[in-house]
Amino acid sequence: MKVLLIGYGKMGRTIEQILLDRGHTIAGIVDQSTKDKITDFTAEHVDVAIEFTQPTAAYENITTALKQGLRVVSGTTGWLDRRAEVEALASEGEAAFFYASNFSLGVNIFFALNKKLAAMMNPHPQYTVSMEEIHHTEKLDEPSGTAITLAEGVIEEMNNIKGWYLSGGEGKKGEYVPIKALREPEVPGTHSITYESEMDSIEIKHTAHTRKSFALGAVVAAEWLNGKRGVYGMQDMLEL
Numbered sequence: 235m236k237v238l239l240i241g242y243g244k245m246g247r248t249i250e251q252i253l254l255d256r257g258h259t260i261a262g263i264v265d266q267s268t269k270d271k272i273t274d275f276t277a278e279h280v281d282v283a284i285e286f287t288q289p290t291a292a293y294e295n296i297t298t299a300l301k302q303g304l305r306v307v308s309g310t311t312g313w314l315d316r317r318a319e320v321e322a323l324a325s326e327g328e329a330a331f332f333y334a335s336n337f338s339l340g341v342n343i344f345f346a347l348n349k350k351l352a353a354m355m356n357p358h359p360q361y362t363v364s365m366e367e368i369h370h371t372e373k374l375d376e377p378s379g380t381a382i383t384l385a386e387g388v389i390e391e392m393n394n395i396k397g398w399y400l401s402g403g404e405g406k407k408g409e410y411v412p413i414k415a416l417r418e419p420e421v422p423g424t425h426s427i428t429y430e431s432e433m434d435s436i437e438i439k440h441t442a443h444t445r446k447s448f449a450l451g452a453v454v455a456a457e458w459l460n461g462k463r464g465v466y467g468m469q470d471m472l473e474l
């Protein structure tokens with residue numbers, strides 16, 4: 235598979251290594267400091283583009299790649315207010331789009347566990363739900379995309395939960411999930427969900443030991459997307 239890397243930071247470089255280890259080739263690298271531009275590439279040169287950049291750049295990068303007719307896998311967080319526009323564009327043309335707030339297999343199992351636990355807690359309003367995420371200090375967005383996906387899972391399953399808020403901000407206790415975002419050196423990503431009552435607490439937690447888990451998931455998603463058209467996510471691929 236010929237892959238265009240859009241974004242050559244921590245994730246782009248980890249993905250490159252996994253691509254090479256799995257026998258793929260790098261068609262080009264687009265970053266702020268490289269000569270390559272997304273508009274230099276079409277589906278003739280590229281089977282899949284993998285986009286990991288930053289919240290302010292993702293929308294422009296993804297839509298440019300889709301307009302070039304490229305299949306795009308993206309994991310950039312913090313831009314999803316424009317996700318519907320991207321998905322509409324991807325479903326019109328020859329291109330394809332695969333997005334995940336977290337590509338790690340373990341986190342996607344954790345997403346399913348989170349929803350199952352939320353459904354079990356739904357009839358028990360004496361428990362108050364809260365979340366915490368910890369990431370490295372270079373992370374630009376908060377809360378993490380993964381924490382938002384976890385909160386959306388709780389909102390889907392619990393009748394009395396209406397939304398989420400960044401802990402420290404405004405929110406109605408009990409009706410909104412507070413998400414505490416902590417930044418500590420070198421942490422790849424830790425997420426926990428706690429249900430607290432006067433009697434006891436229940437906590438589930440996922441700890442990433444390395445960002446290789448996210449990078450491997452993105453490469454597997456690119457392999458899976460190759461040859462397809464349309465809009466996809468981890469549930470389509472993993473059938474969890």
Ligand SMILES: NC(=O)C1=CN([C@@H]2O[C@H](COP(=O)(O)OP(=O)(O)OC[C@H]3O[C@@H](n4cnc5c(N)ncnc54)[C@H](O)[C@@H]3O)[C@@H](O)[C@H]2O)C=CC1
Nearest residue numbers: 241242243244245265266287291309310311335336337448
């Ligand atoms: N979905 C997932 O599984 C994961 C998502 N992420 C997300 O991926 C994104 C990138 O993460 P990292 O690689 O750790 O960040 P990073 O800061 O190490 O790298 C980002 C790269 O994007 C480049 N960039 C910025 N604007 C650009 C533009 N307009 N065009 C091309 N390149 C541009 C920067 O120069 C930098 O090299 C973040 O939003 C992060 O939250 C990170 C890990 C896993």
Ligand SMILES: O=C(O)C1=N[C@H](C(=O)O)C[C@H](O)C1
Nearest residue numbers: 311335336373378379380423
């Ligand atoms: O910025 C990161 O590093 C990560 N970002 C993603 C997120 O915002 O959820 C995924 C992972 O937690 C690492």
